[in-house]
Amino acid sequence: MTTPRDLLITTMDQAAGRAPERGDLSLALAGAELIDLLDARAVTLAGDHIVPSDRPTVADRMLEEAASSLARQAPYxxxxxxxxxxxxxxxxxxxAVLETEGQLGRRRHHRWMIFQPPHTVLVDSPARRHAANRCASxxxxxxxxxxxVGIIDEPAEPSPSVADEAVATxxxxxxxxxRDLEAERQRRAIDEAAFDNIWRGE
Known part of the structure; x- marks a missing residue:
């Protein structure tokens, strides 16, 4: 399993009532990929720039795709x-990857609501149990x-357990x-509200 998969599965398991914005989750998944690439020594960081190694060693298709999307020459x-x-x-x-692998299913909220579209749920699987164990630990x-992404509360202080400087970066x-994405959402909401007020003559 990979950190992005564990994060997505954890999000689906834990996010009842606290479902994250898709953009937030996508940014976190990209970060999770980069952390796994660092762990696999497929990349290193030079300051805040990503330097791919000559021989990336990753076995996951999505991580391979992530590694191949990196700039391989300076400026990185x-x-x-x-x-x-x-x-x-x-x-x-x-x-889509989890669904292709058979790790997602479809379920309706109520049997009698025959016109209600089914929603995606996780099936019981080793991957789900692995993510749950990692989260519980x-x-x-x-x-x-x-x-x-907001599915658990922010710790009062940064975790001292993240000792790797590149991972912390x-x-x-x-x-x-x-945070930048949330600020952009708030700006757009304010602009839209102001535009609506103009049309209503307020």
Whole structure:
């Protein structure tokens, strides 16, 4: 299993009443990919820039796709720029992968509501149990990513367990990107409200 898959499964399991915005989740998934690429030594960080290795060693198809999307010559991608580029619609891509692998099912809310569209649910699987165990153990990387998308509360202080400086850099970039996206949503909401008031003559 990979960190992005664990994050998506954890989100689907934990997000009742706290479902994250898709854009937030996509940014966090991109960050999770980068953390796994760092762990696999497929990339390193030079400051806040991502330097691919000569021989990336990843066995997951989505991580291979992520690695192949990186700039391989200077100037390399910055972490922030890559999160925004790679993160576009990434949650939908991972959902499609899980569905293809048979890890998602369809279920209706009520049997008598025959015209209600079914919603996607996780099936019981080793992958789901692995993600649940990782979440239950408060593994710091997964916990930080889950906090970034809002499915668990932010810790009072940054976790001292994330000792790897490169991983900490990626986690900080994910949190910053999610905050920037939320600020953009708020600006758009204010602009739309002002436009509606003009039309209503208020």
């Amino acid at each position: 991608d910055s972490v922030d720029a890559w999160l925004w580029r790679r993160g576009r619609d990434l949650s939908e891509a991972y959902l 408060d593994e710091p990387v997964l916990a930080a990513l889950a906090a970034a 990626v986690l900080a970039a994910v949190h910053d990107a999610v």
